[in-house]
Amino acid sequence: xxxxxxxxxxxxxxxxxxxxxxxxxxxxxxxxxxxxxxxxxxxxxxxxxxxxxxxxxxxxxxxxxxxxxxxxxxxxxxxxxxxxxxxxxxxxxxxxxxxxxxxxxxxxxxxxxxxxxxxxxxxxxxxxxxxxxxxxxxxxxxxxxxxxxxxxxxxxxxxxxxxxxxxxxxxxxxxxxxxxxxxxxxxxxxxxxxxxxxxxxxxxxxxxxxxxxxxxxxxxxxxxxxxxxxxxxxxxxxxxxxxxxxxxxxxxxxxxxxxxxxxxxxxxxxxxxxxxxxxxxxxxxxxxxxxxxxxxxxxxxxxxxxxxxxxxxxxxxxxxxxxxxxxxxxxxxxxxxxxxxxxxxxxxxxxxxxxxxxxxxxxxxxxxxxxxxxxxxxxxxxxxxxxxxxxxxxxxxxxxxxxxxxxxxxxxxxxxxxxxxxxxxxxxxxxxxxxxxxxxxxxxx
Numbered sequence: 256x257x258x259x260x261x262x263x264x265x266x267x268x269x270x271x272x273x274x275x276x277x278x279x280x281x282x283x284x285x286x287x288x289x290x291x292x293x294x295x296x297x298x299x300x301x302x303x304x305x306x307x308x309x310x311x312x313x314x315x316x317x318x319x320x321x322x323x324x325x326x327x328x329x330x331x332x333x334x335x336x337x338x339x340x341x342x343x344x345x346x347x348x349x350x351x352x353x354x355x356x357x358x359x360x361x362x363x364x365x366x367x368x369x370x371x372x373x374x375x376x377x378x379x380x381x382x383x384x385x386x387x388x389x390x391x392x393x394x395x396x397x398x399x400x401x402x403x404x405x406x407x408x409x410x411x412x413x414x415x416x417x418x419x420x421x422x423x424x425x426x427x428x429x430x431x432x433x434x435x436x437x438x439x440x441x442x443x444x445x446x447x448x449x450x451x452x453x454x455x456x457x458x459x460x461x462x463x464x465x466x467x468x469x470x471x472x473x474x475x476x477x478x479x480x481x482x483x484x485x486x487x488x489x490x491x492x493x494x495x496x497x498x499x500x501x502x503x504x505x506x507x508x509x510x511x512x513x514x515x516x517x518x519x520x521x522x523x524x525x526x527x528x529x530x531x532x533x534x535x536x537x538x539x540x541x542x543x544x545x546x547x548x549x550x551x552x553x554x555x556x557x558x559x560x561x562x563x564x565x566x567x568x569x570x571x572x573x574x575x576x577x578x579x580x581x582x583x584x585x586x587x588x589x590x591x592x593x594x595x596x597x598x599x600x601x602x603x604x605x606x607x608x609x610x611x612x613x614x615x616x617x618x619x620x621x622x623x624x625x626x627x628x629x630x631x632x633x634x635x636x637x638x639x640x641x642x643x644x645x646x647x648x649x650x651x652x653x654x655x656x657x658x659x660x661x662x663x664x665x666x667x668x669x670x671x672x673x674x675x676x677x678x679x680x681x682x683x684x685x686x687x688x689x690x691x692x693x694x695x696x697x698x699x700x
Contacts, residue, residue: 275300277356278330279446281349282454284492285416285507288365290337292492293347295358296442297330301351306334308347311361318350329438331489342366360455365509374511374561374670380412380457382661383420383464383568383608384633387444392427399425399637401659403449405682406634409661410453415509417457418516419491420608420631421464421568431470434482441467441490460507461491462516464568464609472579474523475544484521497521497547504547506554510666511673513560514606515551517543519568519581526579536586542569543587551591555600561673561694562666563602571605572628573616575644579609596623602697604675608632611639612656613679615690616648623699627692629677631662653690655679660687668694 276298284292293306302325309316321332339345341364349358368375388400409417424444430436444450467487469477477483487503488496493516495505502521507514522544529537543551555563565571570580581588595603605628616628633639641648641656648654658681665676676691 273300274298275302275351277349277351277358278442279451280454281347281358281360282492283360283362283456283458284333285460285494286362286364286458288341288367289339290335291339291345291362291364292333292335293349293360293362294331294333294490294492295349296445297325297332297351299326299328299330301325301330303350303352304332304334305350305353306336306347307350308336308345310340311344311346328435329442329489331442333489333492339364362458368510374673376665376667377510378412378414378663378665379416379418379509380409380414380661380663381418381420381606382631382634384422384466384611384636385419385444386422386425386633386636387447389427389443392429401633401635401637402682403447403635405659405661406450406453408680408682408684410456411684412456412663414457414663416507417453417459418514418566418606419459419461420566420606421462421519422466422608422636423461423463423491425466425636426469432479434479437469437479437483437486441486445490459491460493460516461487462518462566462568463487463503463520465520468520472526474520474525476525477520480521498550499546502544502547504550508560511561512564512666513554513558513562514564514566515554516566517551517568518547519543522547524584526583530583530585536589538586540584541587542581542584548587548591552594555595555603556598561602562604562675562697563600564604564606566606568607569609570607570616570628570630572618572626572650573630573645573648574618574650575648576610577644592620596620599699601699602694604629604692604697606631611637612641612654613658613660613662614648614651614655615653615677616650617652618650624697629662631660631679633659634661635659653688655687658687 278296280295282294305320307318344363349356386400388398430440496503502518504518524540528540607630611633618626663678668674673694678689679687
């Protein structure tokens with residue numbers, strides 16, 4: 256052999272590539288009072304995956320093994336650790352093929368405060384539009400993805416959880432009509448090193464928008480919607496994913512906030528469908544769809560939360576936006592507005608993404624408290640400048656354009672005097688603006 260040393264190096268390199276390993280994670284899913292979900296993705300060579308966990312400071316540990324299928328091109332795994340103590344910190348490690356992978360982390364279960372203590376103060380992070388460049392598949396020209404170190408900044412935050420508001424990854428033309436491509440895009444972007452500290456720093460919850468669902472602006476007619484739902488549910492461990500195998504809507508509760516995580520794509524009519532027919536709102540044009548609307552109405556009626564936050568991939572209120580928003584589906588939109596008014600539902604706020612700028616829209620309702628639409632975007636994708644009819648939007652009470660950013664929602668105060676403070680933060684954690692609203696301001700006079 257002419258070059259034995261190079262041959263040995265090549266053999267070692269190939270052997271290393273084929274070794275069983277963790278590709279991405281661990282990532283925390285929902286952490287509740289008595290259980291927690293831990294997610295990882297492993298290579299096709301892995302035969303078994305398990306999580307060993309123990310209460311911090313104690314030697315006794317428990318092992319929970321994954322009992323699903325492995326050995327595929329993409330192997331995302333979600334394992335639930337149950338039977339936990341409330342308000343307690345646990346340590347865990349991921350085992351592959353019965354041995355430690357070196358991947359470890361901690362989590363703290365929720366405190367059982369109800370009927371025992373004052374409502375706790377807490378925070379969560381949120382944002383949307385996370386684009387990671389991959390030049391071979393990106394469109395030519397200036398890279399669309401910006402400074403991804405924002406996730407290193409976010410990893411240092413002390414927050415209860417992160418809520419992704421859609422476009423957690425961006426499918427490309429090579430992915431749109433390839434089921435394998437949809438899996439590849441989620442897997443590849445999730446595996447990037449810059450994300451790993453953040454994924455395990457706090458629980459991760461998510462809704463989707465068009466780009467992590469499929470092609471730009473697509474809705475109910477997407478032919479790979481079922482595959483996309485499977486991919487999304489495999490890369491986020493949300494509490495649930497719709498009902499009857501339809502959609503990804505769900506909800507989460509923390510302190511005195513209920514967050515209704517809606518699905519703006521599964522039932523969405525084509526944006527170009529006429530808003531009105533014969534001068535009346537077109538009842539056939541829907542964004543949430545009948546099944547989800549029924550769920551949302553009942554969930555809001557049941558909720559006793561001070562703050563009822565409705566998370567959507569698209570903006571909800573912005574009257575002057577030329578882009579997709581719930582108000583462009585006027586029959587369904589008005590049905591919901593009439594519902595919350597007729598039932599005197601207090602504390603409603605909208606939390607949205609998509610727009611590549613951040614802003615807070617305020618819409619007055621005569622005789623009732625105003626509605627707010629808090630938009631947070633972008634995390635790493637291209638930025639947008641206010642212009643056209645939105646340049647001096649009279650409904651905007653806070654605006655932030657041409658800046659990557661995320662937001663921290665802080666809930667504080669004694670019962671009956673609770674306050675929500677929204678702080679917008681930049682790539683390095685710099686303060687880009689703050690706004691707050693009181694519990695009293697979200698009740699009818």
